[in-house]
Amino acid sequence: MLLKFAIKDYLAEKEYNNLSDQTIETYATTLNEFQAFCAAQEVVDVDDVSSTLIKSYLLHCQKERGNNATTRNGKFRRIKIFFNYLENEEIIDAKKSPIRKLSYVREDIKIEAFTDYQINQMLNYFRRVRNRGRTFRYYRDYSIVIFLLGTGIRLGELVNLKWNDINFKTQVVTVWGKKREQSSIPITNKLAKELAEYKAFSEQYFGKLSEYVFPSETTNKQMTVEGVKSMFQRLKVAMNFSDVRLSAHTFRHTFAHRCLMAGMDIFSLQKMLRHSNLAMTQKYLSIWGTALKSQNDLYNPLNDIQL
Template sequence: MLLKFAYQDFLADRKFKNTTQVNIGNYERTLGLFVEYCLELGVINVEDVGHSHVRSYLVDCQKKGNKAGTINTKIMRIRAFYNYLIEEKMVSENMASKVKLQKEDVKINVFTDEQIHQMLAYYRSLRRREKSYFSYRGYLLIILLLGTGTRRKEVINLKWSDIDMLNATMSVHGKNRQYETIFMTGKLVKELSVYKIFCKNFFGIEHEYVFLNRDNTPMTDNSIMLVFKNLQTHMNFADVRVSPHTFRHTFCHRLAMSGMSAFAIQKMMRHKNINVTMRYVAMWGNELKEQNDKHNPLNKLDI
């Protein structure tokens, strides 16, 4: 079968299986480049692609400056493509299975207390000066992300009907496309209540979605990223990116530093696999050791 047709069939299969539009776009960008590379070499049939083509493509990517994380993503996309081809009996072997993932020097940056205070102070100042919807929205976005570790998509899809102020819980349409329950602290419930009253007074009606754009439509991936891009410009943090996912990392980091068990962190973060949680715990192991050395109960015992 022609490689370009097999690639189109694969994308159609992902869409049929309800893969998110974001992931479809990722497949088009990463896997599409591999298909183009093969076609430029004159390899037009699926069965003509060999291990050498996969390796030479990845070497070419390295020469172009792709880091280990990007290379590994491309390997996983190609593996997924070939798993589909095997299922459809177009090929009998996964050409990317023998290509080992590269070792990543992973360092996940999180916000310091000072940086969090600076961002909140910025929006508090805007609220006092402007009393605009966007200053209230920005402030609550930070509080919500920091206090729940929600994902970007979950935030923009959040509706008032998903929030139970009385029981301090909220339901989000999670990564596995199922509704999941998140617990809220009293502080977050208070901030949400204040924000809800402000919105009702500001708009004159109660909108369905919690976070809105300038035209009163629900926020999108693009619009929420523009909010944080603007905040990044005003904060000018040199060592950390201002994004919804950095708040999620910060949430996880604080849970780990508090001494919470990996199992509890997995439930709070809603990780499907405990191995994902363990990666975070292992990453911040040195910090946990420092905290243990500093606060261990034996420190004050004369033994």
């Protein structure tokens, strides 16, 4: 079977299984990139794809596209799932699958978080440009930053957030996470007030409130993931931070870091981040364990015992 037709069938299957548009787009981007690489090597049939060819593609991603280990592992995971699908559909022989002997590459675990100075620089920047005129974009971007900082929400969850997902009375936000799972997270009174003011401004600015909390400034319709990434690119130029990546995920790391520093237990943090297992949350604890010294000094049981 031709590789490009197998990919089309696979993506149609994902759509039938009701995966999110964002997830399908992510699979499509990787697999179409992989198919183009294979075609350049004159490989067009799924039976002719070898382990060596997949390795060559991943090396190409590293050297030519500048993909780090985490990004390459993500691409390999999507390719692996695709070939598992081909096995299940009996399009290829399981014993001859090119992914059988391949493994993920080792990743250097580095989790970045914003400092107080960097957070204040970003917020002050948005306040300055917003005060120069009633421009929706800057108010929206400011609201995105404080919402990410105050919730640790994922990028995909952010762009899909609707006003009817926010209960201002109970101060609870309903989000659709990975695997289309619905969950609720609390928000603080401070964040609820900021959102209420932003909501009133948005309705006044457009004349009609958008269905989505963070819409495009030109259409008042749903903002795309790429739109948010472009916002961070603009902010990166303005801030010129050299030691931290400006992204939604860095805000998620920062949320986790601040919660741990303030004394939140690991189980509560797992629920806030909506991690499927505790091991994912414990990565934060292992990396920032030494930074918990101040909390240990404050709450250690030996403090109240005469030795």
